[in-house]
Amino acid sequence: MYPSSIEFLQHIQAELSYILTYSEGVTYKEFLDHPFLSKAFIRSFEVIGEACKxxxxEVRYNHLEFDWKGFAGMRDKLIHHYWGVDYELMWDAIQQEIRPNKVWIDIIIEQEINKR
Structure with missing residues (x-):
C-alpha cells in the first residue's frame, strides 16, 4: 500500500531526527573522515527529498515554513550528481537547516493529524 501523507511526513521526521542524533558533537573534519556518516546522511537527504515530493x-501550501523545495532540490542533486557531492554544502545544511525544519515537521504532523 502506498504511504499516506502523514506517513511521508513521518518519514521526513525520522530522517531529520537521525541526522540530528548522529551529527551531534561531530566536527566537519570527522564528518569527512568517516564515510559511513556522509553516506548515511546522503541517504537521509534522499529520503527526505523524495518524501517532500x-x-x-495542499499540505505544502499550508505549511510554507518548511523547506519542501530545498530538500527536494538537494535530493535531486544527490541522486543525479552523485559523483560530485558538495560535502561542505551538505554540512552547512546539517548545521543550519535540520534543527529548525525538524521543529516545523513536528508541528506540521501534529496539525495534520488533528485535522482528521
Missing part, C-alpha cells in the same frame, strides 16, 4: 500540494 510526495506531500500533497
Amino acid at each position: 510526495n506531500i500533497p500540494d
Whole structure:
C-alpha cells in the first residue's frame, strides 16, 4: 500500500531526527573522515527529498515554513550528481537547516493529524 501523507511526513521526521542524533558533537573534519556518516546522511537527504515530493500540494501550501523545495532540490542533486557531492554544502545544511525544519515537521504532523 502506498504511504499516506502523514506517513511521508513521518518519514521526513525520522530522517531529520537521525541526522540530528548522529551529527551531534561531530566536527566537519570527522564528518569527512568517516564515510559511513556522509553516506548515511546522503541517504537521509534522499529520503527526505523524495518524501517532500510526495506531500500533497495542499499540505505544502499550508505549511510554507518548511523547506519542501530545498530538500527536494538537494535530493535531486544527490541522486543525479552523485559523483560530485558538495560535502561542505551538505554540512552547512546539517548545521543550519535540520534543527529548525525538524521543529516545523513536528508541528506540521501534529496539525495534520488533528485535522482528521
